[in-house]
Amino acid sequence: MDFPSVERAVKVYRECASAPSLSSASLQKTGDSVFSVHSTWSQRDLERECNIKYRQTHIVTLDSNGQIGDVIDPGTNTELNSEQLVRWSPSGKLKAVLRKIKDKKGDEKQYLEVWNNIAKIHNINLTALDKHGKVYEDGEFGCLEWSSCESQLLYVAEKKQPKAVSYFDKSKEGGSEENPETDAKKKDPEVKGDQFVHRQDWGELLVGKHSPVPCILNLQTGQVTIPEGLPNDVSVGQAIWTPDDSGIVFTGWENEPYRLGLIYCRNRRSAIYHLDLSSQTCNTISITGQSVRSPVFSPDASKLIYIQNSCHGPHMQCAQLIVYHWESKETKVTVDIVQRPTEGRPFPGLYVGRFEQQCWLDNETILVSTAWRSSQTIIAINICTGEVTRLTNGPDFGSWMFCDIKQRLILACRSSPTRSAQLVVGVIPQEGDISCINWKPLHESSVILSDVIWSVITLKPKTEQGSDIDFETIILKPKANSGSQEKKLPLIVWAHGGPHSVFSTGYLLLPGLFCQLGFVIACVNYRGSIGFGQASIDSLPGFVGTHDVKDVQAAAEAVIEQGLVDRERVAVSGGSHGGFLSTHMIGQYPDFYKACITRNPVTNLADKLFCGDIPDLTMTEAGMDFDFKIAPSAEMYAKMFNCSPMAHIDKVRAPTLLMLGSDDLRVPPQQGIRYHEMLKARGVKTRLLMYPDNSHPINKVDAEADCFMNMYTWITEHL
Numbered sequence: 001m002d003f004p005s006v007e008r009a010v011k012v013y014r015e016c017a018s019a020p021s022l023s024s025a026s027l028q029k030t031g032d033s034v035f036s037v038h039s040t041w042s043q044r045d046l047e048r049e050c051n052i053k054y055r056q057t058h059i060v061t062l063d064s065n066g067q068i069g070d071v072i073d074p075g076t077n078t079e080l081n082s083e084q085l086v087r088w089s090p091s092g093k094l095k096a097v098l099r100k101i102k103d104k105k106g107d108e109k110q111y112l113e114v115w116n117n118i119a120k121i122h123n124i125n126l127t128a129l130d131k132h133g134k135v136y137e138d139g140e141f142g143c144l145e146w147s148s149c150e151s152q153l154l155y156v157a158e159k160k161q162p163k164a165v166s167y168f169d170k171s172k173e174g175g176s177e178e179n180p181e182t183d184a185k186k187k188d189p190e191v192k193g194d195q196f197v198h199r200q201d202w203g204e205l206l207v208g209k210h211s212p213v214p215c216i217l218n219l220q221t222g223q224v225t226i227p228e229g230l231p232n233d234v235s236v237g238q239a240i241w242t243p244d245d246s247g248i249v250f251t252g253w254e255n256e257p258y259r260l261g262l263i264y265c266r267n268r269r270s271a272i273y274h275l276d277l278s279s280q281t282c283n284t285i286s287i288t289g290q291s292v293r294s295p296v297f298s299p300d301a302s303k304l305i306y307i308q309n310s311c312h313g314p315h316m317q318c319a320q321l322i323v324y325h326w327e328s329k330e331t332k333v334t335v336d337i338v339q340r341p342t343e344g345r346p347f348p349g350l351y352v353g354r355f356e357q358q359c360w361l362d363n364e365t366i367l368v369s370t371a372w373r374s375s376q377t378i379i380a381i382n383i384c385t386g387e388v389t390r391l392t393n394g395p396d397f398g399s400w401m402f403c404d405i406k407q408r409l410i411l412a413c414r415s416s417p418t419r420s421a422q423l424v425v426g427v428i429p430q431e432g433d434i435s436c437i438n439w440k441p442l443h444e445s446s447v448i449l450s451d452v453i454w455s456v457i458t459l460k461p462k463t464e465q466g467s468d469i470d471f472e473t474i475i476l477k478p479k480a481n482s483g484s485q486e487k488k489l490p491l492i493v494w495a496h497g498g499p500h501s502v503f504s505t506g507y508l509l510l511p512g513l514f515c516q517l518g519f520v521i522a523c524v525n526y527r528g529s530i531g532f533g534q535a536s537i538d539s540l541p542g543f544v545g546t547h548d549v550k551d552v553q554a555a556a557e558a559v560i561e562q563g564l565v566d567r568e569r570v571a572v573s574g575g576s577h578g579g580f581l582s583t584h585m586i587g588q589y590p591d592f593y594k595a596c597i598t599r600n601p602v603t604n605l606a607d608k609l610f611c612g613d614i615p616d617l618t619m620t621e622a623g624m625d626f627d628f629k630i631a632p633s634a635e636m637y638a639k640m641f642n643c644s645p646m647a648h649i650d651k652v653r654a655p656t657l658l659m660l661g662s663d664d665l666r667v668p669p670q671q672g673i674r675y676h677e678m679l680k681a682r683g684v685k686t687r688l689l690m691y692p693d694n695s696h697p698i699n700k701v702d703a704e705a706d707c708f709m710n711m712y713t714w715i716t717e718h719l
């Protein structure tokens with residue numbers, strides 16, 4: 001087949017990859033019926049080979065009926081690459097900024113700034129204060145919270161460790177027992193012999209993050225204090241003030257017996273804590289033996305909500321919404337786990353990482369984004385009754401993300417497989433059906449794939465365990481050919497990673513790109529994906545390599561049966577567990593798939609048990625209960641090997657491209673390297689790309705672009 005040229009592929013990549021992705025968006029009330037929308041975006045810059053960050057501001061007015069009036073785009077884009085965290089104060093009059101700057105010597109310094117509407121009024125060099133290590137800005141632990149009196153800022157940073165010195169450091173000699181007064185002059189304690197103690201961190205994408213502690217900056221004094229009374233062996237994150245500023249509430253993850261990788265793993269043993277700053281007493285609010293996260297107070301400070309799910313089993317699960325009554329300490333599960341949604345009760349349960357801090361419509365209703373089958377959806381939850389109302393379900397935009405709410409003005413971001421992110425505002429009706437929202441865009445999507453059409457099909461597995469659980473596939477087709485019979489198109493079958501994650505009907509860069517270049521794309525949400533009920537998730541562990549493989553194959557055959565695809569030109573793609581699946585497909589269906597492209601694939605679970613930062617996922621997905629002592633038997637190794645792609649290596653014929661991140665701690669590169677070598681030793685065409693300074697996602701701008709071009713040339717060469 002004559003595929004579009006490499007030059008065309010480069011052009012299409014430049015266009016589609018230029019779509020900015022939303023990092024954050026907030027509403028500030030700036031007048032009686034005037035609101036400003038501040039949004040920060042991340043955009044690939046292929047020339048500078050980096051992701052640039054910039055801020056946009058829009059003005060939204062409400063008319064006399066409280067409906068959206070004008071939307072004004074003053075066209076103010078400001079690049080802001082040094083900002084790490086930004087938080088507006090409760091009054092909206094002040095803005096706190098955590099900034100990372102390199103000094104003249106090239107050393108990184110972190111500053112906490114406070115701006116009013118005229119200028120910077122506080123500027124604290126946190127690094128120079130030397131009270132703690134790096135401030136955390138990540139999505140797991142990070143936080144930056146104003147006290148209600150707007151005189152203090154709360155954040156988390158690496159705990160300061162005693163300086164480790166050598167027993168043979170001459171500059172330390174003489175100041176010991178003979179001259180104790182010399183020691184007394186030392187400001188910080190020093191420890192001899194600890195220079196090379198292994199300090200385990202929280203793994204992939206959290207390297208060097210070992211022991212975060214809460215830190216309080218007093219803006220009047222410019223001093224930072226680390227509160228006393230913290231629980232031992234707990235990593236602190238997501239800290240917030242109690243409504244009267246008398247204490248802090250935070251999520252604490254257990255460090256012992258050892259840490260397991262935290263990112264993408266919402267099953268780490270943790271608790272919600274309340275530390276009273278004056279008495280320095282710390283109490284746990286949540287029940288023990290769970291995985292909890294994202295504490296948020298109600299506007300009237302009467303209730304605290306947080307998310308809870310089991311700390312055993314799958315890494316992503318259907319969660320519970322817990323309400324804790326602050327005065328009575330009564331705890332209630334207000335939204336429970338959903339095993340099997342039904343036509344009558346379609347709500348599939350809660351699949352949420354963190355609440356937005358401003359998620360309250362009123363003291364009884366919160367707004368949340370959650371996976372709802374193959375769509376990301378905004379729902380309203382009545383936390384007294386547990387009633388769930390779906391606020392977004394339009395046919396044009398597949399996926400929505402809740403951003404902020406002020407009074408009844410809601411700010412959201414929506415996209416689809418053919419439209420990049422678009423900020424919208426709407427007013428939630430005071431009476432009647434709150435889902436009747438008249439959404440108004442603040443701007444147009446920057447990328448619209450007008451020659452692509454998308455749809456979602458539902459599939460039912462063949463008769464087997466878990467066969468009462470359906471699954472979905474998102475299909476992208478070139479518009480020019482849709483429905484036409486004369487020209488059969490090549491197909492790429494895509495499997496997501498996790499395995500407990502999901503393809504959402506939001507902007508999908510790579511599928512959209514390949515569809516623009518003439519491919520039909522099938523993004524398979526196989527059984528075990530989140531958003532379909534807990535029973536679907538639980539149906540996969542112990543059946544990886546069979547159920548997920550059969551679902552991917554069923555999806556591929558269903559698309560072929562639609563008549564648009566040339567069944568002799570089918571490729572398979574996927575990363576991580578999606579790579580596990582794509583290498584399984586070419587092993588189990590060696591004549592069906594004519595090419596394979598995979599990123600950081602899991603190829604041998606047995607090998608993986610003792611490498612990588614989450615050995616528990618390996619055991620869980622192989623159908624075994626994880627134990628920190630991990631005492632594998634020969635039978636366990638056999639079971640893990642037999643459900644792995646490596647068990648099918650002798651059957652593989654498909655030319656296979658592997659793309660590996662040299663710094664990947666989640667799926668170590670050896671998994672891909674060994675598979676590549678096994679193919680070479682069997683004369684199967686294969687190519688391995690190793691991207692230095694890239695981790696599990698391989699998302700550095702230059703590496704990502706190079707991956708795409710190599711994927712394109714590999715597939716077009718072999719289909």
Ligand SMILES: CSCC[C@H](NC=O)C(=O)N[C@@H](Cc1ccccc1)C(=O)O
Binds near residue numbers: 578
């Ligand atoms: C033993 S590693 C298993 C694969 C890995 N699972 C968790 O990290 C994986 O598939 N990673 C996904 C990322 C992801 C995982 C879960 C939820 C969302 C995303 C990948 O890299 O695609």
